[in-house]
Amino acid sequence: MCGIAGLTLLDAGLEPELGALLAGMLTALGERGPDSAGVAVYHGDGQVDVTKEVGRPAEVCERFAIATKRGYQGVGHTRMATESAVTRAHCHPFTPAEGVCVVHNGSFSNHATVRRRLERDGIAFDSDNDSEVAARFIAQRLAQGDDLRQALTEMAGAMDGFYTLLVTTPTEFAVHRDPVACKPAVIAQTDGYIAMASEYRALTGLPGIKDAKVFEPTGLHTWTR
Amino acid sequence: MDTVTAAGRPGTDLPEAVTQDTGTQDTGTGAPVITLDAAGLTTRAINSALRELPDGTSVVIMDPRGRHNLAVGLSNRIDVTVDGNAGYYAGGLGDGPDITVNGFTGWGIGENLMSGTIRVRGSVSQSAAASAHGGLVVVEGDASLRAGISLKGGTLAIAGDAGQLTGFMAQAGTILIGGDAGEALGDSLYEATIYVAGAIASLGADARRSELTEDDVTAVKQLSDRAGFDHIDPQLVTKVTSARELYHFTAHHASSY
Numbered sequence: 001m002c003g004i005a006g007l008t009l010l011d012a013g014l015e016p017e018l019g020a021l022l023a024g025m026l027t028a029l030g031e032r033g034p035d036s037a038g039v040a041v042y043h044g045d046g047q048v049d050v051t052k053e054v055g056r057p058a059e060v061c062e063r064f065a066i067a068t069k070r071g072y073q074g075v076g077h078t079r080m081a082t083e084s085a086v087t088r089a090h091c092h093p094f095t096p097a098e099g100v101c102v103v104h105n106g107s108f109s110n111h112a113t114v115r116r117r118l119e120r121d122g123i124a125f126d127s128d129n130d131s132e133v134a135a136r137f138i139a140q141r142l143a144q145g146d147d148l149r150q151a152l153t154e155m156a157g158a159m160d161g162f163y164t165l166l167v168t169t170p171t172e173f174a175v176h177r178d179p180v181a182c183k184p185a186v187i188a189q190t191d192g193y194i195a196m197a198s199e200y201r202a203l204t205g206l207p208g209i210k211d212a213k214v215f216e217p218t219g220l221h222t223w224t225r
Numbered sequence: 226m227d228t229v230t231a232a233g234r235p236g237t238d239l240p241e242a243v244t245q246d247t248g249t250q251d252t253g254t255g256a257p258v259i260t261l262d263a264a265g266l267t268t269r270a271i272n273s274a275l276r277e278l279p280d281g282t283s284v285v286i287m288d289p290r291g292r293h294n295l296a297v298g299l300s301n302r303i304d305v306t307v308d309g310n311a312g313y314y315a316g317g318l319g320d321g322p323d324i325t326v327n328g329f330t331g332w333g334i335g336e337n338l339m340s341g342t343i344r345v346r347g348s349v350s351q352s353a354a355a356s357a358h359g360g361l362v363v364v365e366g367d368a369s370l371r372a373g374i375s376l377k378g379g380t381l382a383i384a385g386d387a388g389q390l391t392g393f394m395a396q397a398g399t400i401l402i403g404g405d406a407g408e409a410l411g412d413s414l415y416e417a418t419i420y421v422a423g424a425i426a427s428l429g430a431d432a433r434r435s436e437l438t439e440d441d442v443t444a445v446k447q448l449s450d451r452a453g454f455d456h457i458d459p460q461l462v463t464k465v466t467s468a469r470e471l472y473h474f475t476a477h478h479a480s481s482y
Contacts, residue, residue, distance in 0.1 A: 039288050063461065168248060171317065179389070180353070180370075181369075181370055181389075184331075184332065184350070184351075184352075186350075192412035199312065199313075199331065200289060200310060200312065200329075201291035201292065201293070201312055203291070204290040204291055214310075215348075216348075216350055218369075218370075219389070
């Protein structure tokens with residue numbers, strides 16, 4: 001399993017509430033990822049604060065006062081480890097390059113092969129997590145000049161497995177699902193925000209959700225601010 | 226204000242979230258409509274309360290907020306309205322009730338349905354009516370991937386579009402798609418029948434277009450009428466059934482698998 005939550009604000013008036021909204025979303029996704037949680041908050045001119053720790057999502061949010069964080073964009077993850085150990089280094093979000101955050105629900109089967117290829121290119125890893133391989137791959141493509149959409153398309157060609165990915169930069173918000181789409185995703189759009197979560201119930205605490213345009217994405221969706 | 230008693234908790238009244246209201250939601254039968262406020266109840270309390278209701282009762286579940294497993298495993302002939310968006314498996318395993326969802330639903334709406342009806346007034350996520358043995362699931366919006374997967378005799382009517390792999394390994398029953406069908410329609414189909422009013426992106430392995438008979442036209446008309454669809458011309462649907470070439474493993478064809 002694993003749970004993903006993301007929020008990019010279109011209404012600056014919501015920025016003081018970003019942390020509280022994200023914490024609510026992550027808590028609602030606690031059952032999908034009870035072993036650890038992580039949050040990345042974008043604020044100011046694109047600075048990113050990443051908090052991640054082993055523990056139940058509600059407890060992690062409480063301990064690090066996620067609800068008090070302000071910002072214009074946030075990414076969260078609740079983890080149920082299937083491929084590698086439960087440590088802080090294995091928690092999401094992964095930040096493979098400055099400003100880039102990657103969270104993943106799913107599993108990659110050829111991550112060891114892709115990891116060896118990236119290591120031959122001189123890329124260092126923090127963990128043996130399969131999701132980190134995807135994150136490093138995307139960052140390598142971005143460094144080589146791809147835009148985010150190209151980088152994610154290349155990743156889909158190189159990596160074999162199941163995924164719903166949420167990838168953010170200071171100005172972009174991208175959701176990518178594999179063609180079989182067995183890992184869930186739902187998106188809600190209002191004038192105030194674009195929100196993404198693994199399950200709709202994680203979105204029900206957002207302001208104006210009853211009037212939001214809600215849909216299930218397939219393939220690749222990107223938004224640029 | 227009367228209260229109903231939670232099943233399995235003799236003598237324990239449910240909280241005030243469970244109310245009988247005879248004034249505001251009359252079904253026309255004169256019978257009272259029971260209201261359950263999901264916000265104040267656990268899913269187990271809701272489903273236990275539903276299970277205890279006598280046949281003919283109407284009940285509205287308020288404020289569902291995408292809750293999973295609402296109105297599952299019911300075998301009484303009651304009328305349930307979920308007034309909002311539901312999560313996974315709404316109405317699953319049902320064997321009798323008529324359920325309406327005033328919103329959209331998550332995965333597995335009506336999974337393993339045995340009898341009764343489920344109507345969703347919005348779109349549904351993946352695996353609608355998965356493994357349904359009987360009953361009718363009506364989707365007034367679109368259905369996502371793998372609708373009707375492993376259908377075992379139930380009926381699924383989708384007003385809008387259906388996603389990839391609709392009817393995957395469906396063994397018996399009927400799927401009607403009022404809009405377009407995604408890729409790999411009817412992949413590894415057994416004896417279920419699929420009717421599509423719109424375009425088909427592609428057929429899956431062992432699925433084929435079949436001749437539309439007068440019986441098919443009648444069946445599509447009756448199902449459209451029952452589902453309340455008025456945008457389907459029964460004469461113009463495409464019928465998809467199994468080519469029956471993958472039923473058995475044949476050793477001397479092994480190289481072609």
